[in-house]
Amino acid sequence: MTISMLGHRDELGLTEGQLLVDGAWRDGTENEQWTHVHPASGEEVGRFAVAGESDVDAAVTAARRAFDEGDWPKMRARERIAILHRYADLLREHADELRGLQALDNSVPLSFGGIYTTSVGAAADVFDHHAGWVDKVGGETLPPYQGGDHIAATFREPIGVVAAILPWNAPFLLFAQKLAPALGAGCTVVLKPSEYATFSVLRMVELLIEAGVPAGVVNVVTGPGATVGEALINHPGVNKISFTGSRAVGKHIVEASADGMKRVSLELGGKSPAIVFADAPNVGLAAMTTMGGLTLGLSGQGCVVQSRALVQREVYEEFLAGAQGMAAGATYGDPFDPGVLACPLINSRQLERVSGYVEQGNKDGARLVTGGERLDGEYASGNFFAPTIFAEVDNTSVLAQEEVFGPVLAVVPFDTEEEAIRLANDTKYGLGATVFTSDVSRAFRASRALRAGTVGINGFTLEPHLPFGGFNQSGLGREGGREAFEAYTEQKTVLLPLTEELM
Secondary structure, three states: OOOOOHHHHHHHOOOOEOEEEOOEEEOOOOOEEEEEEOOOOOOEEEEEEEOOHHHHHHHHHHHHHHHHOOOHHHOOHHHHHHHHHHHHHHHHHOHHHHHHHHHHHHOOOHHHHOOHHHOHHHHHHHHHHHHOOOOOOOOOEEOOOOOOOEEEEEEEEEOOEEEEEOOOOOHHHHHHHHHHHHHHHOOEEEEEOOOOOOHHHHHHHHHHHHHOOOOOOEEEOOOOHHHHHHHHHOOOOOOEEEEEOOHHHHHHHHHHHOOOOOEEEEEOOOOOEEEEOOOOOOHHHHHHHHHHHHHOEOOOOOOOOOOEEEEEHHHHHHHHHHHHHHHHOOOOOOOOOOOOOEOOOOOHHHHHHHHHHHHHHHHOOOEEEEOOOEOOHHHOOOOOEOOEEEEOOOOOOHHHHOOOOOOEEEEEEEOOHHHHHHHHHOOOOOOEEEEEOOOHHHHHHHHHHOOOOEEEEOOOOOOOOOOEOOOHHHEEOOEOHHHHHHOOEEEEEEEEEOOOOOO
């Protein structure tokens, strides 16, 4: 059987992607294009414009003008709320179309695109949730501290022009997590989707325009991050950068932001642990849940997947057996096939990277339980890699410390609760964690002791109203909830005298 995306492309009516600048769709000034190669079939499925430096400048200038002179920042809360809710409704109406475009982008199966946290529905809920903050986030009045009779008040005002830079792996949710609070706060945006997930994002932007977002409020520049993203983060007209991606790029963004003191929100990945105690309610289910994050949907290409399992010795072999069973159930192929549950790695470079980590794991003496190789035969045209489990992994090794971003699980044994917490926190990251136990006291102790932004007990999920982000080198700031909304505002203090003298 040969995997082909061309029929799906034609059925969806995919057209060449363009830039959006000041409300007009157009090609780049340098007439360059990016050819998207599908990760499952190796076929060229579409093209889109590559923005030049002058295009980025035009997009930022349009966003700047829309913020400084336009109606969006000054729009009454009722109007902005209505537009955001209307957009959420449009997302739900076009959910099937968007899932199909995502499958053409990154090969995430339709079967997985309906799971809540990666679904269009979750993105719509994020917009609905943040629409609710538009008329609730404000300042306060404070009593005078000294001097004459006066009013001391604080206000929250939109931060300005936002550069929103998306990764490829979860375009629906991450689009929403960045644009919903930015637009709700009254900011304008220059959006750069990943070159590996552009078509679904362009359609989401078209729906924003249909919902009533004015020209210039959202602009889109497409193309590779090394050129387009670089021009965007260095542009002096940008007030804030919101980025989800690698730690290396995040560090570079922090350095680039220093020149203009740009505000920065970063989500930079992790090496999240799943801690499985012997008293877990169901060790087999814990193993399936943990390995499922590495075999289903994104095949481990997610920032918060639990790619490091810390398992108490009494149930170590039981856990390995359950994880192996989950790995054996992974299915691959055409992402439009409802029986396909997992996707390939996004490109050949990532395939080589994951292979390198597996090779390193073998060199470091970890025991390869299953997988560890590229899938061939009918899958040879794509970047498919077998679900991989390593046992007896040293927690200080490369395999346990580095973010592999692929279907590779490192299983580390432990004896005591204290050792489990020490091993879990022995990492440069700190994005998420899951604790599997039947002991409520232990669950509470562990959740407070873990240095991670989100901790699940006997399961892990994300919700639109909860803040999400990491400790340590997993990022700066939070996405979701009131914290995210306020991150797109600046606080201003106003002193208003009620007499001739203020002080």
